[in-house]
Amino acid sequence: MIYLDHNATTPVANEVIEAMNIALRKHFGNPSSFYNIARQARSILEISRRRVAESIGAEPEELIFTSGGSESDNMALRGVAGALKQKGRHIITTSIEHHAILKTCKDLEKDGYKVSYLPVDSNCRVDPMQVEKSITSGTILISVMCANNETGVIQPLEQIGTIARNHGIVFHTDAVQAIGKIPFDVNDLRVDLVSISGHKIYGPKGVGALYIRRGTPICPTITGGSQENGMRAGTENIPAIVGFAEAASLAASTLDEHARKTAELRDFLEAEIFKRLDAVSLNGGAAERLPNTTNICFEGIDGESILLYLDLMGICASSGSACSTGSAEPSHVLMAMDIDPRTAQGSIRFSLGKDNTKQEMGATLDALAKIVPKLRAISSL
Amino acid sequence: MMKDWKDMYVQSDADMAEGPQLFYNAIVLKHFVDPKNVGEMDADEADGYALVGDPVCGDQMKLWIKVENDIITDIKFKSFGCPGAIATSSMATELARGKSIQDAAEITDDDVIEALGGIPEQKKHCSLLGINALQNAIHDYLLKKMEFEAQTDDEDDLP
Numbered sequence: 001m002i003y004l005d006h007n008a009t010t011p012v013a014n015e016v017i018e019a020m021n022i023a024l025r026k027h028f029g030n031p032s033s034f035y036n037i038a039r040q041a042r043s044i045l046e047i048s049r050r051r052v053a054e055s056i057g058a059e060p061e062e063l064i065f066t067s068g069g070s071e072s073d074n075m076a077l078r079g080v081a082g083a084l085k086q087k088g089r090h091i092i093t094t095s096i097e098h099h100a101i102l103k104t105c106k107d108l109e110k111d112g113y114k115v116s117y118l119p120v121d122s123n124c125r126v127d128p129m130q131v132e133k134s135i136t137s138g139t140i141l142i143s144v145m146c147a148n149n150e151t152g153v154i155q156p157l158e159q160i161g162t163i164a165r166n167h168g169i170v171f172h173t174d175a176v177q178a179i180g181k182i183p184f185d186v187n188d189l190r191v192d193l194v195s196i197s198g199h200k201i202y203g204p205k206g207v208g209a210l211y212i213r214r215g216t217p218i219c220p221t222i223t224g225g226s227q228e229n230g231m232r233a234g235t236e237n238i239p240a241i242v243g244f245a246e247a248a249s250l251a252a253s254t255l256d257e258h259a260r261k262t263a264e265l266r267d268f269l270e271a272e273i274f275k276r277l278d279a280v281s282l283n284g285g286a287a288e289r290l291p292n293t294t295n296i297c298f299e300g301i302d303g304e305s306i307l308l309y310l311d312l313m314g315i316c317a318s319s320g321s322a323c324s325t326g327s328a329e330p331s332h333v334l335m336a337m338d339i340d341p342r343t344a345q346g347s348i349r350f351s352l353g354k355d356n357t358k359q360e361m362g363a364t365l366d367a368l369a370k371i372v373p374k375l376r377a378i379s380s381l
Numbered sequence: 382m383m384k385d386w387k388d389m390y391v392q393s394d395a396d397m398a399e400g401p402q403l404f405y406n407a408i409v410l411k412h413f414v415d416p417k418n419v420g421e422m423d424a425d426e427a428d429g430y431a432l433v434g435d436p437v438c439g440d441q442m443k444l445w446i447k448v449e450n451d452i453i454t455d456i457k458f459k460s461f462g463c464p465g466a467i468a469t470s471s472m473a474t475e476l477a478r479g480k481s482i483q484d485a486a487e488i489t490d491d492d493v494i495e496a497l498g499g500i501p502e503q504k505k506h507c508s509l510l511g512i513n514a515l516q517n518a519i520h521d522y523l524l525k526k527m528e529f530e531a532q533t534d535d536e537d538d539l540p
Contacts, residue, residue, distance in 0.1 A: 300461065301461065302440070302461060302462050302463045302466075304463040304464060305413075305462070305463055305464050305467060308405070308410075308413065308464045309414075312410070312414070330439070341439050342439055342461075345439050377419070378416060378419050378459060378460055378467060379459060379460065379461045380432075380441050380442055380443040380458075380459035380460055380461050381441065381461045
């Protein structure tokens, strides 16, 4: 099996499994309880918090553990909207966000909030000037993803962060795809809220975090006990949090090495695809991208057909194409880039990981060199 | 009890290793990997032709039929579409080949799905594409035939 879908999820690192194993075996105590084993659990919870915080340049008390990226996104949007509803009801985001942001915004619209969905250029980039122009007296929150999951295109967060700060507006970023792949520091980027996920960085699923800069107005969305500084009720998922912390630490310490390695393989894969096949194009190729991601259009054929062939040959990739997930709509990201729907339909995303090899790239290229001409021979276009 | 669950996890592991059968069955996969009747016909060779598109997902299909004595003797298609569209088009052409125009006109998308042993629910609209193309090609053939008969009738009327 050749796994080239690391933006969807990653295999759990051995170090993470070992850390989780210890937590599961030894630290079953409820961190909110009084006695010794509870204090031990609380202690490893706080060690884990410090480890994740350190990996993004944050203070431990600025980090809330959640069930993952989607919950963090919901908490950020709903939490700020709720806390600032007297101040204003306008939110600025982009048309290429993850559905955890887009659908939450749609939901907030039903509650009377106004949302501006900013367009992107043909290379999947948000224009910071447009962010500034969209600001009104009622703007309470700006949410722009750090890097896009489908194209890997990195957004100009530093500039947007400066604009947000100058206007005194809370700035959130969904950094689920970026963290572990490119350097990320909450202070460099001037962000107030950051969504992080465990399973995209070789950690377990069902765990993530929301970074909340000290002083940021936000109210809790999950209410109950006073865990997580009153921001997120519910007994903490200690084994997952321990695994997540191990993954975050590993990701930070191996970032340069993995980024260099995946970029090398990704660039090789791209260059060879262009060499061996005609009528192929790169989506978002002119912008700065994550080192591991490539989104390629194979003209005249349907993405899901390519994916199924690859699957039959043991290669895992994904597509933003219409039928792949059973939804009739082509990728909202490629549509926002004003890409022709048929081109979008023939687009495939390969997202590489730390354990991929050049040999695997070779096998993938050989597979594509067989599949693409075969499907083009059937194509009516 | 625990042991049973463990077996199930291991079992599902083995299932996945063999491919996406959970999604498309073996017959569908066979028609996707090795579709029947793929190709084109020249305009003078084909007795009926259709170009249809699926506005829902952007799929497109071309289909040609050759008819002798009201029997479909040859049928060819080309498709820009998902595996569901390719497999259902392949099966639709297999079902139509050798049938009379009247019988072929009565083939439905349900017949295609049944012959394939079922397709995923969200792919059912794909099977309409092949059937629409077949019916449009038959319609095209019947129109051409009527025109031709009208012409030859006119010629017969000449003194």
